[in-house]
Amino acid sequence: MKNLLKNNFGINLIIILAVIPFFIWFFMLPITDRFLSFPTILRSLGQITGLLGMTLLSINFILAARFKFLDKLFNGLNRVYIKHHLVGAIAFCLLLFHPTFLIIQYLFFSLKASFNFIFSFQDLAIIFGELALLVFIVLMVITFYLNFKYQNWKNTHKYLGLVLFIGLGHMLLIPSDISNNLFLRYYLIILTILGIYSYLYRTIFSVYEKGEYQYKLKEVIKINDNIFELKLTPLAKKIKFSPGQFVFLRFKHSTQTGNPEDILVESHPFSITSVPSNEELSLGIKILGDYTSMVYLLKPGVFCLIEGPFGTFSYLRAKTKRQIWIGGGIGITPFLSMARQIKASGTDTSGYKIDLYYTVKNNSEAAFGEEFEKIAEQNINFKFHQHFSEKEGYISANFISQNSQNLKDAEIFLCGPLGFMQSLRKQFIKLGFINKKIHSEEFSIK
Numbered sequence: 001m002k003n004l005l006k007n008n009f010g011i012n013l014i015i016i017l018a019v020i021p022f023f024i025w026f027f028m029l030p031i032t033d034r035f036l037s038f039p040t041i042l043r044s045l046g047q048i049t050g051l052l053g054m055t056l057l058s059i060n061f062i063l064a065a066r067f068k069f070l071d072k073l074f075n076g077l078n079r080v081y082i083k084h085h086l087v088g089a090i091a092f093c094l095l096l097f098h099p100t101f102l103i104i105q106y107l108f109f110s111l112k113a114s115f116n117f118i119f120s121f122q123d124l125a126i127i128f129g130e131l132a133l134l135v136f137i138v139l140m141v142i143t144f145y146l147n148f149k150y151q152n153w154k155n156t157h158k159y160l161g162l163v164l165f166i167g168l169g170h171m172l173l174i175p176s177d178i179s180n181n182l183f184l185r186y187y188l189i190i191l192t193i194l195g196i197y198s199y200l201y202r203t204i205f206s207v208y209e210k211g212e213y214q215y216k217l218k219e220v221i222k223i224n225d226n227i228f229e230l231k232l233t234p235l236a237k238k239i240k241f242s243p244g245q246f247v248f249l250r251f252k253h254s255t256q257t258g259n260p261e262d263i264l265v266e267s268h269p270f271s272i273t274s275v276p277s278n279e280e281l282s283l284g285i286k287i288l289g290d291y292t293s294m295v296y297l298l299k300p301g302v303f304c305l306i307e308g309p310f311g312t313f314s315y316l317r318a319k320t321k322r323q324i325w326i327g328g329g330i331g332i333t334p335f336l337s338m339a340r341q342i343k344a345s346g347t348d349t350s351g352y353k354i355d356l357y358y359t360v361k362n363n364s365e366a367a368f369g370e371e372f373e374k375i376a377e378q379n380i381n382f383k384f385h386q387h388f389s390e391k392e393g394y395i396s397a398n399f400i401s402q403n404s405q406n407l408k409d410a411e412i413f414l415c416g417p418l419g420f421m422q423s424l425r426k427q428f429i430k431l432g433f434i435n436k437k438i439h440s441e442e443f444s445i446k
Contacts, residue, residue: 009073010070010074010075010080010083011074011083013073014059014083014087017055017191018052018056018059020055020187021051021052021055021187021188022048022052024183024184024187025047025048025051025177025181025184028177028180028181028184039105039108042101042102042104042108043101043102043105045097045101046097046098046099046101046102046105047176049094049097049098049101050094051188052094053091053092053094053095053097053098054091054095054167054171054188055191056088056094057088057091057095057163057164057167057195058188058191058192058195059087059195060084060087060091060195061160061161061164061196061198061199062194062195062198063080063083063084063087064199064202065198065199065201065202066080066202066248066310067198068211071310071311075312076310076311076312076313077310077311078311078313078441092136092140095133095136096133096137098133099129099130102117103117103118124169124173125169125170125173125174125175126170128169128170128173129167129170129174131166132162132163135159135162135163135166136160136163139157139160139163160199161196161199161204164192164195164196164199165196167192168189168192168193168196171188171189171192172189211307212306213234213236213238213239213305214234214235214236214303214304214305214306215232215233215234215281215303215304215306216233216235216301216302216303216304217230217231217232217298217299217302217303217304218231218232218233218280218300219231220295220296220298220300223367223368224364224365224366224367225364226286226365227287227367228285228287228296229273229282229283229284229285230270230283230285230295231280231281231282232280232281232282232304233279233281235303238279238281239281239306239308239309240276240309241272241276241308241309242276242309242317243272243275243276243314243315243316243334243337243338243341244311244313244315244316244334244337244338244413244441245271245272245308245310245311245313245314245337246269246270246271246272246310246311246441247269247272247281247283247306247307247308247310248267248268248270248306248308249267249268249269249283249305249306250266250267250268250304250305250307251298251302251303251304251305252302267305267307269310270285271283271284271333271337271441272334272337273333273334273336273337273340274340275340275341276341281306282337284330284332284333284336286329286330311441313334313413313439313440313441314338315338315342315354315413317439318411318439319411320409320411321351321352321353322352322353322406322407322409322410323353323354323355323410323412323413324354324355324357324400324404324407324410324411325354325355325357325413326356326357326359326395326400326412326413326415327356327357327358327359327416328360328395328416328417328420328421329360329417330416331414331415331416331417331441332358332367332415333415334415334441335356335413335415336368336371339356339371339372339375339382340375342375342379343375343379343382352381352382353406354381354382354383355383355385355400355403355404356372356382356383356384356385357387357400358384358385358386358387359387359388359389359394359395360388360389361389361390362390363388366386366388369384372386383404396424396427397424397427397428397430397431397433398427401431410437411437412428412438412439413440413441414438414439414440414441415440415441421440425438425440
């Protein structure tokens with residue numbers, strides 16, 4: 001129960017923050033007045049959806065700001081972003097229903113009343129509300145339905161902050177329960193301002209640069225045709241991290257146009273492959289798109305900024321030292337950092353008993369296999385299994401349970417494509433494993 005409460009604390013906090021304005025609204029007037037007739041029911045539903053939609057929209061900008069406390073609160077930044085997508089979708093739906101209920105309400109009086117409500121170009125409060133919703137709809141269509149490149153998608157996504165700014169104007173000007181109740185008014189204003197601050201923090205003023213570490217590219221090491229490793233050296237204070245975590249990497253502008261670093265000013269997440277004791281920082285990268293293709297072309301000496309570390313995906317956080325690690329494709333990179341740490345600890349001091357399964361399509365797509373094999377040769381408690389799906393089929397929980405011993409109390413770590421992790425999680429649960437002992441890194445790498 002304690003672990004359940006801890007894991008759900010973040011989402012419970014979101015729910016509490018969202019329902020506070022609803023309860024304030026609910027107790028402002030007798031419930032019979034709120035739901036006296038069908039038109040009043042529609043008006044009340046319009047008010048509720050507006051309050052909840054604006055609240056969740058503000059919370060969503062806070063979730064998107066990558067604050068360090070959110071990483072701990074939600075037990076990993078990957079889970080923060082999962083909640084961010086969910087909360088954003090709910091906020092969008094609520095804000096769509098907000099004017100819909102009010103329009104239908106006016107239809108009970110007359111078609112003209114409904115028309116005047118929609119096209120009330122003399123009422124600044126309503127104009128703000130309509131404009132905010134229009135911008136929101138356009139940006140959501142771009143987000144979900146247009147196949148933009150990541151760079152273009154991210155640039156358009158920045159304009160979502162306009163919805164919050166314009167929505168605040170609508171909220172302050174419209175005659176409503178917000179204007180009649182000071183506590184409700186100040187609660188929503190404070191929450192919206194926090195959302196606006198989070199938006200500015202992340203996208204406009206680049207305040208987060210204060211928390212970034214300065215590094216310089218030392219070397220680009222080609223592992224195979226699609227995977228390479230960046231070696232970075234710190235220019236000042238080096239980052240502190242746990243094996244298995246990831247960071248956001250971005251490169252500073254170059255004065256020479258046409259250089260790859262001119263395109264790489266946006267931050268992207270990559271897994272750390274080095275160990276904390278190393279002075280240098282290593283990142284594992286797979287060529288998946290324009291950004292990663294350009295990183296491969298960079299020359300030594302380029303300056304970059306590191307933000308982080310993020311994530312709770314680390315063998316050090318497990319309660320038992322008997323562990324099964326399963327990496328699919330580029331999902332092997334966080335295990336590289338952990339395996340290197342195990343090697344640095346030595347067989348006599350670590351006490352860990354680990355089986356690492358690395359599954360790829362074929363040998364040409366494999367990476368770091370030789371290094372894992374050397375670690376296994378030097379550490380009798382570390383076993384490495386390479387699985388080629390093209391010859392052996394997809395790896396399964398049943399296959400792993402047959403090839404690894406003493407799994408009763410083992411904890412499982414999964415990293416790879418989302419479908420790969422979801423499938424294995426379900427398979428292990430069917431075999432009797434407790435869900436809380438199955439850890440996964442679900443943060444997509446772009």
